[in-house]
Amino acid sequence: xxxxxxxxxxxxxxxxxxxxxxxxxxxxxxxxxxxxxxxxxxxxxxxxxxxxxxxxxxxxxxxxxxxxxxxxxxxxxxxxxxxxxxxxxxxxxxxxxxxxxxxxxxxxxxxxxxxxxxxxxxxxxxxxxxxxxxxxxxxxxxxxxxxxxxxxxxxxxxxxxxxxxxxxxxxxxxxxxxxxxxxxxxxxxxxxxxxxxxxxxxxxxxxxxxxxxxxxxxxxxxxxxxxxxxxxxxxxxxxxxxxxxxxxxxxxxxxxxxxxxxxxxxxxxxxxxxxxxxxxxxxxxxxxxxxxxxxxxxxxxxxxxxxxxxxxxxxxxxxxxxxxxxxxxxxxxxxxxxxxxxxxxxxxxxxxxxxxxxxxxxxxxxxxxxxxxxxxxxxxxxxxxxxxxxxxxxxxxxxxxxxxxxxxxxxxxxxxxxxxxxxxxxxxxxxxxxxxxxxxxxxxxxxxxxxxxxxxxxxxxxxxxxxxxxxxxxxxxxxxxxxxxxxx
Amino acid sequence: xxxxxxxxxxxxxxxxxxxxxxxxxxxxxxxxxxxxxxxxxxxxxxxxxxxxxxxxxxxxxxxxxxxxxxxxxxxxxxxxxxxxxxxxxxxxxxxxxxxxxxxxxxxxxxxxxxxxxxxxxxxxxxxxxxxxxxxxxxxxxxxxxxxxxxxxxxxxxxxxxxxxxxxxxxxxxxxxxxxxxxxxxxxxxxxxxxxxxxxxxxxxxxxxxxxxxxxxxxxxxxxxxxxxxxx
Numbered sequence: 001x002x003x004x005x006x007x008x009x010x011x012x013x014x015x016x017x018x019x020x021x022x023x024x025x026x027x028x029x030x031x032x033x034x035x036x037x038x039x040x041x042x043x044x045x046x047x048x049x050x051x052x053x054x055x056x057x058x059x060x061x062x063x064x065x066x067x068x069x070x071x072x073x074x075x076x077x078x079x080x081x082x083x084x085x086x087x088x089x090x091x092x093x094x095x096x097x098x099x100x101x102x103x104x105x106x107x108x109x110x111x112x113x114x115x116x117x118x119x120x121x122x123x124x125x126x127x128x129x130x131x132x133x134x135x136x137x138x139x140x141x142x143x144x145x146x147x148x149x150x151x152x153x154x155x156x157x158x159x160x161x162x163x164x165x166x167x168x169x170x171x172x173x174x175x176x177x178x179x180x181x182x183x184x185x186x187x188x189x190x191x192x193x194x195x196x197x198x199x200x201x202x203x204x205x206x207x208x209x210x211x212x213x214x215x216x217x218x219x220x221x222x223x224x225x226x227x228x229x230x231x232x233x234x235x236x237x238x239x240x241x242x243x244x245x246x247x248x249x250x251x252x253x254x255x256x257x258x259x260x261x262x263x264x265x266x267x268x269x270x271x272x273x274x275x276x277x278x279x280x281x282x283x284x285x286x287x288x289x290x291x292x293x294x295x296x297x298x299x300x301x302x303x304x305x306x307x308x309x310x311x312x313x314x315x316x317x318x319x320x321x322x323x324x325x326x327x328x329x330x331x332x333x334x335x336x337x338x339x340x341x342x343x344x345x346x347x348x349x350x351x352x353x354x355x356x357x358x359x360x361x362x363x364x365x366x367x368x369x370x371x372x373x374x375x376x377x378x379x380x381x382x383x384x385x386x387x388x389x390x391x392x393x394x395x396x397x398x399x400x401x402x403x404x405x406x407x408x409x410x411x412x413x414x415x416x417x418x419x420x421x422x423x424x425x426x427x428x429x430x431x432x433x434x435x436x437x438x439x440x441x442x443x444x445x446x447x448x449x450x451x452x453x454x455x456x457x458x459x460x461x462x463x464x465x466x467x468x469x470x471x472x473x474x475x476x477x478x479x480x481x482x483x484x485x486x487x488x
Numbered sequence: 489x490x491x492x493x494x495x496x497x498x499x500x501x502x503x504x505x506x507x508x509x510x511x512x513x514x515x516x517x518x519x520x521x522x523x524x525x526x527x528x529x530x531x532x533x534x535x536x537x538x539x540x541x542x543x544x545x546x547x548x549x550x551x552x553x554x555x556x557x558x559x560x561x562x563x564x565x566x567x568x569x570x571x572x573x574x575x576x577x578x579x580x581x582x583x584x585x586x587x588x589x590x591x592x593x594x595x596x597x598x599x600x601x602x603x604x605x606x607x608x609x610x611x612x613x614x615x616x617x618x619x620x621x622x623x624x625x626x627x628x629x630x631x632x633x634x635x636x637x638x639x640x641x642x643x644x645x646x647x648x649x650x651x652x653x654x655x656x657x658x659x660x661x662x663x664x665x666x667x668x669x670x671x672x673x674x675x676x677x678x679x680x681x682x683x684x685x686x687x688x689x690x691x692x693x694x695x696x697x698x699x700x701x702x703x704x705x706x707x708x709x710x711x712x713x714x715x716x717x718x719x
Contacts, residue, residue: 338560
């Protein structure tokens with residue numbers, strides 16, 4: 001049975017439409033994965049001697065143990081945001097003569113081998129090897145290492161429980177707050193206590209079996225929860241929501257653009273992923289807080305410029321980079337309708353500009369950090385409005401990946417291709433570089449002026465640029481229709 | 489009038505469509521039949537300039553479809569669900585298409601009212617997004633939208649598939665009325681031989697991309713088609 005599933009899995013991976021095409025992104029993602037693995041491996045190898053060097057009188061294992069609780073909590077939060085249980089694709093199996101228990105076991109077991117679970121091993125295993133090499137008791141280290149692996153797996157299954165279950169999430173949230181409070185006011189040294197527990201397991205490795213018990217309990221809970229939901233109208237299906245029909249007649253004043261603007265607004269508001277992008281753009285407003293308050297960046301003006309671009313550019317960047325893939329599902333229909341392509345593009349441009357303006361207005365409180373910072377944000381906003389909006393429209397004509405709007409928001413990379421990585425260069429690095437150059441060699445605010453000037457210049461050339469962009473879209477029409485028609 | 493002139497489409501070495509000449513006079517209701525892979529949808533997609541032909545050209549009322557977009561003003565079409573915008577309600581979708589086809593709000597309302605019976609109270613005012621409708625109801629919405637704005641040419645790919653019996657009969661009536669006045673050219677493809685023979689004046693059979701029959705519909709047509717396809 002499992003071998004059947006594995007064969008299907010193999011085929012699904014190699015036969016997905018995305019596989020052959022986007023070798024670029026595969027390589028980039030591969031590099032990113034390798035980078036993470038290398039980081040963990042490096043830490044796993046280096047941490048023992050590193051700790052020995054900096055804290056010669058303390059036992060590295062005890063030090064590591066004292067931090068494990070943070071690692072586990074961090075892991076859980078990371079997974080909560082990024083990792084989803086893959087249930088949708090079991091639909092075809094439901095009517096086949098396969099026991100539902102097997103399907104559920106399969107889905108759960110498969111999740112055990114996800115990248116999230118493998119990553120940590122690259123830290124724990126080398127670290128354990130070095131412990132053994134340094135004369136730590138072999139059974140103790142093996143027990144400790146086994147416990148770590150069991151804990152990683154437990155976190156894996158805990159995450160799915162939380163993801164599916166609001167109560168579990170609530171409980172965890174309260175616990176986290178409690179943990180934070182105890183840390184803040186130093187009421188109780190929770191990580192230390194946990195660390196002592198891990199020390200204890202090293203001395204008495206038989207207790208690592210507790211991890212196994214935990215894992216089995218969590219697995220069983222997951223199994224029960226999922227088993228009861230393997231129906232078309234439960235976990236396997238998407239929920240049908242009642243339509244919310246807001247009155248958008250105020251858009252009428254935009255004339256020919258109105259139907260498209262209305263459509264854009266509905267697109268954003270009624271689909272999970274676009275909604276996430278929209279709401280995230282307000283979070284980007286706070287991006288500056290991180291950079292402007294950190295001493296490390298105080299004197300690094302280009303880095304501050306970078307942050308300033310993000311403050312007002314959250315929407316333009318995140319939404320703009322996937323134009324026109326947002327419309328990929330009905331792209332064919334649009335192309336058989338009678339309208340000037342320009343209108344379609346203009347409505348997207350309008351939306352980006354409107355949102356950047358709104359975000360700019362909301363960024364006024366940054367005046368608190370002084371006029372220099374505020375000037376930077378202003379220059380960034382002008383650059384976003386003038387240059388970035390147009391540039392993203394142009395870059396969009398290279399998008400060849402379908403986006404399925406019904407799929408989830410956070411961590412969904414559907415539609416991502418090498419285009420998304422390449423466009424970051426002119427969007428972000430170019431203004432940073434300009435700013436740095438003029439600020440360093442000419443000074444007297446010339447950095448702000450130049451970045452803003454590029455924005456204004458682009459805005460003045462908008463008509464010309466739009467003509468050019470429109471032509472490019474019309475030229476690439478067939479390739480886009482073809483690509484957007486394919487399942488990703 | 490639509491002229492299909494030595495249209496062919498090849499993918500690599502596979503020829504999926506190779507049509508010599510078909511002339512469809514104004515007002516004709518033209519039916520396209522053929523088994524899966526016969527090239528029906530490909531031909532319609534080329535007619536709508538959604539894919540490029542390898543050779544040849546199609547003119548729609550003297551407009552060459554891949555050089556000018558003027559044909560869009562008088563051509564309504566529905567190929568598949570990808571013609572719908574999933575996150576809109578039916579009313580909003582009609583409003584959008586209506587806007588593009590130069591209809592005002594009142595026009596759209598009158599238009600929807602005309603289709604009340606066709607929709608059978610199932611989709612209007614239901615506060616449902618198109619993506620959440622059943623396949624059949626999605627089809628109804630798409631077909632109706634293709635008829636918006638008084639098109640001169642209407643292209644429907646398998647309009648009868650997924651429809652319930654009542655709606656199939658109603659659709660036949662609508663399509664017949666549409667071509668009664670001989671103003672509107674209708675192109676329909678179907679797997680259901682009795683439906684096409686009932687609706688169309690002329691039936692073309694495609695097999696592996698080649699025209700194998702071109703029949704003026706008569707009482708004997710259904711028999712002829714049935715014997716062809718059972719051979």
